[in-house]
Amino acid sequence: GPKVLQIPSHQIIDMGQMVTLNCDPVSNHLYFYWYKQILGQQMEFLVNFYNGKVMEKSKLFKDQFSVERPDGSYFTLKIQPTALEDSAVYFCASSLEQGNSGNTLYFGEGSRLIVV
Amino acid sequence: GDSVTQTEGLVTVTEGLPVKLNCTYQTTYLTIAFFWYVQYLNEAPQVLLKSSTDNKRTEHQGFHATLHKSSSSFHLQKSSAQLSDSALYYCALNYGSSGNKLIFGIGTLLSVKP
Numbered sequence: 071g072p073k074v075l076q077i078p079s080h081q082i083i084d085m086g087q088m089v090t091l092n093c094d095p096v097s098n099h100l101y102f103y104w105y106k107q108i109l110g111q112q113m114e115f116l117v118n119f120y121n122g123k124v125m126e127k128s129k130l131f132k133d134q135f136s137v138e139r140p141d142g143s144y145f146t147l148k149i150q151p152t153a154l155e156d157s158a159v160y161f162c163a164s165s166l167e168q169g170n171s172g173n174t175l176y177f178g179e180g181s182r183l184i185v186v
Numbered sequence: 187g188d189s190v191t192q193t194e195g196l197v198t199v200t201e202g203l204p205v206k207l208n209c210t211y212q213t214t215y216l217t218i219a220f221f222w223y224v225q226y227l228n229e230a231p232q233v234l235l236k237s238s239t240d241n242k243r244t245e246h247q248g249f250h251a252t253l254h255k256s257s258s259s260f261h262l263q264k265s266s267a268q269l270s271d272s273a274l275y276y277c278a279l280n281y282g283s284s285g286n287k288l289i290f291g292i293g294t295l296l297s298v299k300p
Contacts, residue, residue: 074230105290110292112230112291113290176230177223177230177232179228
């Protein structure tokens with residue numbers, strides 16, 4: 071099936087530093103998402119992105135977070151500066167369409183971020 | 187608020203026996219679709235089943251689920267569990283005006299024993 075690739079799979083970073091999580095979505099998909107999963111909790115929606123713009127973000131998407139996809143390259147989640155509570159697995163997802171058809175999201179394997 | 191509840195954190199079943207994973211939900215939004223995602227060890231979550239029609243059975247890979255809006259449930263079942271079914275199973279609902287925002291349950295780990 072369609073694959074979403076995430077780089078890196080794991081990263082340990084000092085609190086206060088910047089981190090960029092990279093996502094290579096399914097090639098013909100147009101909508102992109104980040105979800106956050108803290109250990110032992112459910113995956114939670116962070117943000118969705120279309121046509122170069124953030125469409126919607128949750129309260130978890132703090133001011134320190136930003137997303138972009140310059141010129142069709144990786145869809146990135148940047149956290150600057152990082153905080154201890156940012157430690158989690160971040161899942162990228164993409165979909166072909168959105169709207170009222172309940173289109174399927176395809177997920178990557180996740181990037182495990184540990185902030186120390 | 188909106189939520190998806192999976193009551194069992196771990197379900198252990200013997201190979202060949204039936205299995206049922208529970209999922210109930212609560213939402214005030216116009217809900218578009220319901221999903222079961224499965225995540226095998228070291229792999230990405232992938233969609234297993236999807237439904238948006240009340241009281242209609244949906245099947246895939248031997249699993250089935252029926253959305254019951256009257257009881258706010260979307261339980262996942264299989265008549266004969268296989269060792270390869272061992273994985274983490276997430277129930278999720280898709281809601282919201284912009285679509286494709288998923289609310290996930292916490293997940294149920296299914297362990298199938300020989």
